[in-house]
Amino acid sequence: xxxKKEVIESKWDEAWGxxxxxxxSKWCKVLLGVLAGAAIIxxxxxxxxxxxxxxxxxxxxxxxxxxxxxLPKVKSIYPDRQTFAFRHDHPIWVEFNKxxxxxxxxxxxxxxxxxxxxxxxxxxxxxxxRMLMFRPYSKYPMDKSGAEITITLIGSxxxxxxxxxxxxxxxxxxxxxxxxxxxEYTYRIIR
Numbered sequence: 548x549x550x551k552k553e554v555i556e557s558k559w560d561e562a563w564g565x566x567x568x569x570x571x572s573k574w575c576k577v578l579l580g581v582l583a584g585a586a587i588i589x590x591x592x593x594x595x596x597x598x599x600x601x602x603x604x605x606x607x608x609x610x611x612x613x614x615x616x617x618l619p620k621v622k623s624i625y626p627d628r629q630t631f632a633f634r635h636d637h638p639i640w641v642e643f644n645k646x647x648x649x650x651x652x653x654x655x656x657x658x659x660x661x662x663x664x665x666x667x668x669x670x671x672x673x674x675x676x677r678m679l680m681f682r683p684y685s686k687y688p689m690d691k692s693g694a695e696i697t698i699t700l701i702g703s704x705x706x707x708x709x710x711x712x713x714x715x716x717x718x719x720x721x722x723x724x725x726x727x728x729x730x731e732y733t734y735r736i737i738r
Contacts, residue, residue, distance in 0.1 A: 618719040619645045619712040621700065621730050622677075631696075631734045635689065638682035639698055639734075645712045646676040655707035657681060662695040664688035693737040700730040 625640040639659070652674045659668040659681055670683040687696050701709050702718035709727070710718040721728030 616716065617645065618724070618726055619643055619647060619710075619716055620719050620722060621732075624698075624732050628734055632737050635686040635736055636683055638680055641679040641681075641698070641700065643677045643679070643712075643718075647674070647679075647718075648711050648713050648715070649674045649676075651708060651710050652679055653708065656701040656710050658699045658701070659683070660697050660699070661688040662697075663690040668696070687736060689736060689738055691738065693735065696734040696736060698732050698734075702729050703727045 620643070622642045622644040624642070626634075626637060631637050631639075652672065654667075654672060657672055657679065659670065661668055668683050668687060670681050673680040673682070681698065687694060700718060700720055701707075702720035703709055704717075704727075712718075717726035718730065719726055719728060720730030
């Protein structure tokens with residue numbers, strides 16, 4: 548039984564070109580070792596040769612890969628001022644550059660005011676990951692000539708909270724490159 552197994556294995560090795568190191572002569576093993584050693588020596592010499600031409604600054608070249616923090620900002624606001632001027636109950640959409648924490652977008656952190664009223668404009672506040680929509684319950688308060696409507700997004704700690712993204716970074720409202728600061732945008736509506 549053992550004889551059949553050895554015959555089958557040797558035929559298998561011959562067919563598929565497998566090398567059994569126990570059956571190779573000593574000279575072949577020495578030759579194989581010399582080739583492996585020559586390959587290692589060649590690789591070391593090549594490494595030393597190319598390093599001799601490199602300036603010292605590049606030999607110890609190391610850049611720490613630190614990702615720059617992307618601050619949440621207002622990407623755009625809709626509608627444009629011309630469209631808004633003649634619509635007295637038009638909603639305002641704010642688009643952010645990052646997904647925001649919807650729990651921080653409240654009536655205390657999004658304030659819409661009219662120059663014709665001392666009180667903030669009451670309305671529906673609807674949020675998505677990157678969008679915010681404010682729709683007034685009725686027309687914006689106006690005087691005889693119209694009014695200025697200002698939307699303020701609170702990005703600085705005021706006691707009633709501030710808007711932040713899903714990672715807890717405060718809105719860069721004043722776009723100074725640092726977290727925090729309020730964002731303001733003013734529309735003019737005409738009667």
